[in-house]
Amino acid sequence: MQALDKLYSYARENYIPIIDDESLEILIGEVVKANPKRILEIGTAVGYSGAIMLQNSEAVLDTIEIDENRRNIALQLWKELGLDGRINSYLGSADEILGEVIEGKEYDFVFIDGPKSRCSQYLDECFDHITSGGVIFVDDVLFFGMVKGQDWVPHKHRTIVNNLRKFLDKIQSDERLDVNILDIGNGIAVIRKK
């Protein structure tokens, strides 16, 4: 079995939340269209989406993960795939290290896929480091249908759902952005900085 297929099965068996197949197709399409030079990813997990973004571009990837074990699996995968020379992997909470990671850098593609309550904060922090025309891809913005629906939201998800609703309202009324919300997978926001 190929390294990526093995990793995909491992992630599914171990409940590691990697991007779903439908959303991945959209991500690949956006990466190919953008043809980025430098990608920022918040939420590496085991390196699956990072590897696929690099296989579909000539970019360099800066990626942040809080969980050391997941990050180690990612490092192993990228080595096996020969992608390690194009990846800078950062271990830590994006809440704390994002500023340091992006210091002095410019991104034409940003994949926000870490803690769902923090999307707004991360976008604000990165904004000045994103090129004009750059793409910001945010996964899971509709959070199992709870963000759009009027149904009762379980208490444990209420903060995430409220924060995602605020995030979507904010980006959709921001005139510096073109925003497309896709009801695919758990919901994707494809945002273009004008």
Ligand SMILES: C[S@@+](CC[C@H](N)C(=O)[O-])C[C@H]1O[C@@H](n2cnc3c(N)ncnc32)[C@H](O)[C@@H]1O
């Ligand atoms: C949805 S998964 C990322 C999936 C990955 N992008 C993929 O599709 O292959 C989200 C990841 O964000 C990590 N994470 C959670 N909080 C974080 C934080 N504050 N800073 C950095 N990473 C965080 C989690 O450990 C988890 O591995």
